[in-house]
Amino acid sequence: MSQTLTTDPGSWIRGITIRQPWTTCILAGKDVENRPAPWSWRGWLLLHAGQATERAPLRDPLVATAIRGRALHTRAILGVARLTDCHQDPAGTTPCSRWAQPDAHHLVLADVHELALPIPWLRGQLGPWRPTEDLVDQVLLQLPHLTSEGTS
Secondary structure (H helix, E strand, C coil): CCCCCCCCHHHCEEEEEEEECHHHHHHCCCCEEEECCCCCCCEEEEEEEEEEECCHHHHCHHHHHHHCCCCCCCCEEEEEEEEEEEECCCCCCCCCCCCCCCCCEEEEEEEEEEEEEEEECCCCCCCCECCCHHHHHHHHHHCCCECCCCEC
């Protein structure tokens, strides 16, 4: 079942704003996004690269390898991913991912799809936000197989 113009995008997809280089790392295989608070939302997320680029992570070998040869677009929707879980690793246990930061809530991401053309988007916020119908329509032009149930 594909989404139609009459379907409220807020019922099946949200947006997440992430600073660079982390947005591009997700497109390259980073499977968790670290956040200070838990999220109850599960489902599709538009991956929005915010305005800021953190410089210190660019010197981290894990990050440098992930982003090598990739543009670090900002203020744009770069892809989509499915948020499948949010948890904290119990103290003293092995992290759930090499990308997981201690004491953070880990948003577990799967089914990542990169857009061929970034979609400029100047708005965003730290928590999950509701995209406009127009923005979702622009994403669906590039990812027509995307549905509320998954991809076909």
